[in-house]
Amino acid sequence: MKMSRLSIYYRILAMALLIIALLSLATGLIVWNSLEDIVSKQLQKRGVEMATHVALAGGNYVLMDDPYNLNELAEQTAASSEDVRYILIIDNNKRLLAHTFHGGIPKGLLEDMPEVTQQRISVFNSNEGPIHDIVVPIENGAVGYVRVGMTEEYTRKSINQHIKDVVLTIFVICALAVFLSSKISVRITNPIRKLAEVAESITRGNLKIRADIRDTGEVGKLAAAFNEMAASLIKASDDKEVLLGELRAKEQLRDTLITKLMTAQEDERKRISRELHDETSQALTSLMLTMRVLAEDAPNEEQREALLLARDVAANILREVRDLAIELRPPALDDLGxxxxxxxxxxxxxxxxxxxxxxxxxxxxxxxxxxxxxxxxxxxxxxxxxxxxxxxxxxxxxxxxxxxxxxxxxxxxxxxxxxxxxxxxxxxxxxxxxxxxxxxxxxxxxxxxxxxxxxxxxxxxxxxxxxxxxxxxxx
Structure with missing residues (x-):
């Protein structure tokens, strides 16, 4: 779902969750890397301390070739810490004098038997995980050296437990943050939601509704402006209704006047048509009859031709008058439809x-x-x-x-x-x-x-x- 389709409440909540998730992930990574680094250094430091202790305490036993006390020393030292995987005591002839393995020394462990005159730390992988191999010389290597293998198994268990505690703490913090974000979102979005509801009501025509928001911030100012806008809309609507009423009255008056004008026009056409048909036509007909009588009694042919020509002109005028009368108000419209x-x-x-x-x-x-x-x-x-x-x-x-x-x-x-x-x-x-x-x-x-x-x-x-x-x- 796109963020644009979500309400402001869910947008704020989603942003808060995203920020919390990113912060939690970053915190987890930082804690993990820090613990890894610290544990590795502490593990090597303890290994060096144990190897040095064995080197100092076992120097005489090496010189006396006393494997019993050397084994006792190695076992006691290994038992003092769960992180010790093995302890090897080797003389200067690369001969193994004591060790802490009970089931036999792993293959390949004794293959790396260098001349050691100073402290050396290396890490190698085994089937049990990474092993920090610490070598400390005895009497600068003149007598022999001690090898202590430190495993990360128990330390990692401790780290994992700490990580679980951190994750649980982060989860609780996230839950609390989500709760607080929800509350904050509600406080922020409630006024906006009320404004949206008021806007919808105004859109549906309810101009009397007002936004009741008691806030002195931006939302409160927006609500006040919104209420002023609604009041202005009511006034504008009232003014519009008044204008529309006046316009309707004028439009009705206009229609009435045009109707009366057209009716008067048709009545006038009907009157003129009737007068042309009745009076003017009768007068022209009488004139034609008079001209015909005068033509019959004319003293000479020239006068007779002039009277007959005038009668024909009057006949043409009579036809045009009748056509005009019919066009002004056709009798067929009233008589035949x-x-x-x-x-x-x-x-x-x-x-x-x-x-x-x-x-x-x-x-x-x-x-x-x-x-x-x-x-x-x-x-x-x-x-x-x-x-x-x-x-x-x-x-x-x-x-x-x-x-x-x-x-x-x-x-x-x-x-x-x-x-x-x-x-x-x-x-x-x-x-x-x-x-x-x-x-x-x-x-x-x-x-x-x-x-x-x-x-x-x-x-x-x-x-x-x-x-x-x-x-x-x-x-």
Whole structure:
């Protein structure tokens, strides 16, 4: 497990354990090396002392060739210390006079019988472990010399026992250190843990919680700063709620104003359309009838031709006025419904601009709320105008899908398409057609997406939830 995944408590505890383990290992190695060195020197020192004692005490026995007393001296000296493995007394003719071996002298031990005139210490390995071989001359070698073999077996047992005691002591110290480290870690990490819990609570939205930490150090200062930050967050949250409330009220007022504006606009279009259809059309019709009567009673052919020409001009004006009245508020939208109104408009628009417009519908057609119908009709109008003015398309596909909960309209062309740069430029140039569509859709809680069509042009996707006015509510 990585240290970064551990809590601060376990990190401190792990660091303390690591330091204790390293210190314990270093202490153990130092103690072991020190004991090894000390024991080796002490062992050799005792060996020299024993060999010197035997050399001094046994000199006369060697001269008198008294093996009995020499053996007694060697046995007594060897019995005085467990570290003595053997004692050999040799005369100046390299003849063995006494020894402490009871089962025979090991092979090879007497092969090394040098002339010795001064003290010599050497170490060799045996099947029983290292042996410190100490040679001390008797009377500077004129009489002979004494060899004492010191074994490390018993000393090592003592060292091992001391090491065990040291290890046990270190273990107890480590256990105590771990306990103290745990306590210290808890004291250090408890305030930080409380701060973390407070931070989590604030993250979950509980801004009233505070860090109750009585500490005069850095953690206490951090807790105080944390509490001040929480108070600032509450104030900022309250200010934000006030601003959001005001923004919602303004947004609602804006939506209401835009809705009323669009309703007023549609009402004004309907009034102008009705006046054009009823009053202006009737006046032009009366004018045409009057011109025809006058043409029949004209005194000459020239006046008759002039009156008939004026009647034809009035007839053209009448057709344009009727087309304008229909475009301002198509009667089909009120009489036949959304699909029929879009179909008639598309046919006339395609004929006027040389476009190939394909209209498809799917789903169970239901009665559409007047606001939704007007919005979708105006969006189709604006989209077709944009196709002619900006896209250079030759074909347009309009797909209307009725679902129980929404109406979806897709308008796709094969023109040059529209990019983000085009949208930004349109906004800078105050070309508000597209943004007017977005406003209409947003007011009806709908969605409008602009994307690339399968033919490479522009595709508008509009989805508006269906709703019906409650009983008694004006549409």
């Amino acid at each position: 959304l699909v029929a109104a879009i179909e008639r408009y598309s046919e006339k628009f395609a004929s006027r601009h040389g476009l190939d417009i394909d209209l498809c519908t799917s789903g169970q057609q239901t009665s559409v709320d007047d606001q939704i119908a007007v919005a979708l009709y105006r969006i189709v109008q604006e989209s077709l105008n944009n196709v002619v003015q900006h896209s250079g398309a030759t074909t347009v596909a309009i797909d209307i899908t009725f679902q129980p909960d929404q109406i979806m309209v897709t308008i796709a062309d094969n023109g040059r398409g529209i990019s983000d740069a085009d949208l930004i430029r349109a906004k800078k140039e105050h070309r508000l057609g597209l943004y007017g569509m977005c406003e209409r859709v947003e007011l009806l809680q709908g969605r409008l997406d602009i994307r690339q069509s399968p033919e490479g042009g522009t595709e508008l996707f509009i989805a508006i939830p269906q709703f019906h006015p409650r009983k008694g509510e004006s549409s």
